[in-house]
Amino acid sequence: MNLETVKAVKELLSTPQNMVIIPHKNPDGDAIGSTLALWHFFKNNGQDATVIVPNDYPKFLKWMPGSDQILNFEKENHQCKDKIENATVVFTLDFNHLGRVGQLEEPLEEAAKKIPFVMIDHHQAPSDYAKIMYSDVEMSSTCQMVYNFIEAVDGVEKITSEMASCLYTGIMTDTGSFKFRSTTGETHRIVADLIDRGAENTEIHHRVFDTNTPARLKLLGVALNNMKILEQFKTAYITLSQDELDAHNYQKGDTEGFVNYGLTLEGINFAVIFIENKEEGIIKISFRSIGDFSVNEFARSHFNGGGHNNAAGGRSEKSLQETALYFESLLKDYKNQLAV
Numbered sequence: 001m002n003l004e005t006v007k008a009v010k011e012l013l014s015t016p017q018n019m020v021i022i023p024h025k026n027p028d029g030d031a032i033g034s035t036l037a038l039w040h041f042f043k044n045n046g047q048d049a050t051v052i053v054p055n056d057y058p059k060f061l062k063w064m065p066g067s068d069q070i071l072n073f074e075k076e077n078h079q080c081k082d083k084i085e086n087a088t089v090v091f092t093l094d095f096n097h098l099g100r101v102g103q104l105e106e107p108l109e110e111a112a113k114k115i116p117f118v119m120i121d122h123h124q125a126p127s128d129y130a131k132i133m134y135s136d137v138e139m140s141s142t143c144q145m146v147y148n149f150i151e152a153v154d155g156v157e158k159i160t161s162e163m164a165s166c167l168y169t170g171i172m173t174d175t176g177s178f179k180f181r182s183t184t185g186e187t188h189r190i191v192a193d194l195i196d197r198g199a200e201n202t203e204i205h206h207r208v209f210d211t212n213t214p215a216r217l218k219l220l221g222v223a224l225n226n227m228k229i230l231e232q233f234k235t236a237y238i239t240l241s242q243d244e245l246d247a248h249n250y251q252k253g254d255t256e257g258f259v260n261y262g263l264t265l266e267g268i269n270f271a272v273i274f275i276e277n278k279e280e281g282i283i284k285i286s287f288r289s290i291g292d293f294s295v296n297e298f299a300r301s302h303f304n305g306g307g308h309n310n311a312a313g314g315r316s317e318k319s320l321q322e323t324a325l326y327f328e329s330l331l332k333d334y335k336n337q338l339a340v
């Protein structure tokens with residue numbers, strides 16, 4: 001964080017505020033971990049704060065300290081609208097474009113005309129709605145940034161064991177358990193400090209990763225069986241139809257991490273999963289890569305999405321089969337980049 005940003009935040013926090021803290025739609029471990037950690041920090045410092053999620057999040061994150069205090073915009077709509085109307089500042093975490101919050105977009109657009117927004121985020125190409133911006137694409141996770149934020153504003157002594165567990169969870173999930181390229185020595189130093197401050201690391205890994213249901217494991221079996229490997233492009237992709245999801249009692253979050261299996265194949269650098277969503281009438285896509293191939297650019301150019309260099313999302317309005325064929329047809333233009 002630069003000095004000017006720190007100064008602006010300190011000034012903001014010097015008077016009592018009604019804070020609303022918002023993660024992106026379909027919040028993941030980093031989104032929930034960062035918003036809850038910041039929420040604890042503000043509450044502990046006598047501020048009024050509320051976390052509002054645009055929609056529900058996976059069960060394997062619901063053990064997180066403070067999770068029971070989160071308001072869901074879809075379920076507690078009036079309460080959420082009241083909170084936003086009475087807010088004096090809005091924090092947006094783990095996203096940088098108001099189009100990423102689903103139905104919350106409109107109330108936030110309105111709020112942005114009246115009150116200051118603070119952005120803490122590590123995605124590319126931030127838009128300019130926030131008065132105070134802490135945006136850094138080099139960061140492993142928004143949780144790592146919230147650690148830096150607290151350190152800069154008030155000192156790491158303010159990090160309680162609850163906050164440490166929240167921040168640890170987000171760093172762990174966003175770095176693929178500390179293996180993605182964004183994981184630096186600094187990331188590990190922060191993680192070490194979080195364990196010293198009470199993050200229950202062994203317990204957190206268990207709670208987040210050992211939560212399979214028999215139906216989910218079988219759905220993974222279907223996904224792996226559907227995997228198509230295109231060795232000439234060092235690419236592997238998975239398709240999952242709505243029928244296949246329905247046959248396995250699909251629950252939100254069940255397909256989390258499936259895309260990564262493609263990258264565990266020797267010689268594969270680009271992995272994709274296409275998941276049919278009949279309700280929204282789209283195919284949801286996740287892209288992952290190892291090395292220099294930018295899935296962010298690929299998703300931006302062809303699938304109305306984006307994200308990071310090695311992890312991005314996108315969507316398609318074609319059918320599942322058409323989407324997969326279209327995807328295959330694009331690969332020849334990337335053969336040189338993928339062959340590296």
Ligand SMILES: [Mn+2]
Nearest residue numbers: 030094142174
């Ligand atoms: Mn993140």
